[in-house]
Amino acid sequence: MLERFDIQNIESQLDAEGYAVLPECFNAQQARAIAACLDEGRTTSGAEGGESGYFDDGMPPLLNAWREALYRWLVPVANRWNGLAGIDRRFPAELDAFLEINRSAGQHRPQSHLMRLREGERLGLHRHDEGEWIFPLQVVALLNEPKRDFTGGEFVMTEQRPRMQSRPMVAPLGPGDMAIIASAQRPIQGAHGYYRGHLKHAISRVRSGERIGLELVFHHAG
Template sequence: MTSIDTAVDHLDWVDIGGQLDVEGWAVLPGLLGPDAVRDLAQQARASGTGWERLEFSDLGCGELRYFDTNFPIPLTALRSALYRRLAVIANRWNETLDVAHRYPTSLDEFLQLNRAAGQTRPQSHLTRLGVEDHLALHQRSDGEQVFPLQLVALLSEPGDDFDGGEFVMTEQRPRMQSRPAVLPLRLGDLAVIATAHRPFKGSRGHYRVNLKHAVSRVRRGQRIGLELSFHDAP
């Protein structure tokens, strides 16, 4: 077992599962570790190639760089270790919603199902947002194989490296106004969030609610972030 597996197993998964059930998100403080944060932030600050500039598109305004074959090894190990634990929660959510589908226990098996469904385009990416940049409300839920949880992380320090740029989630329940939440992310924090839907217990039992996420306008400096998806896009 690797050190990453050990760190993930030592997390309080009862508490994490409870937070995801109630809020649709849970922050895992400092899980990335200082070395991984520093390396990823250096990659993002380098001008380099592969950056896609968003100019007031449906996704907002800023820069994205997708991980293709150059997925960093620490993130590969972390994503696999977290998938193993989160698959248990994902399967419990499906059982709660009376959905027959069950997710396999390992990320490799799940990605094989992705490839069989024609989903081969990676969705995990770095974000680089400067002054006046933002990410609009969105969700990455295209394809037959969609994992209901994903990861986000902050690679800059709020208040020092940038101002603004809060990570925001909204939850839409039937016949109700959207419920917003601002996640309290600090440098190196990782958060598990619902990809698009989660179970919610109403007066007549559980039903599915819709979630989206965004990053508010950066007012000063540069905000570097990370999104890790477990499923690929068609």
């Protein structure tokens, strides 16, 4: 599943930029099947429009397999980041064990979800930092094709560093691509050691069509 990707290269990109793109993780048939979950379960609408469908324990097997594999792959990075940031918590090797820690800490609300944005809608800047146990990395994915299915709808991030202006970033996502991103903060090396950069992410206004995306979040909210 992840064998074709070089984890050392991905880790270097995460350290340098706070995100790394994994191209073509879902083929067209898989992407359509995942997107169809929006029409099968309960959805909610956001303040700025858009339609979200949150996964509970009924996450499709393909997504559950990706989430478990990605967590296992990223645990060493997450633990190293926490150490550099001066955070004492360390994460277990397997996702099930981590979710049990979440439940013990009162974090019961799943955050992984699909989102549909139609013409004129956007997703404002946000981050997933609710709860005692925050996994510092998460995954986003695009499930349909820019310029064919929609225009606009770029995935954007901002990073706030102490005494500096926010740094904007755009992650170029194609159909079926995933991006590993910092979920709320990451360690950044400065002249006098490491400090914490604070990140948020958003989706710009969809100009036409319909954009369908995915967020896989490893920790639950309180």
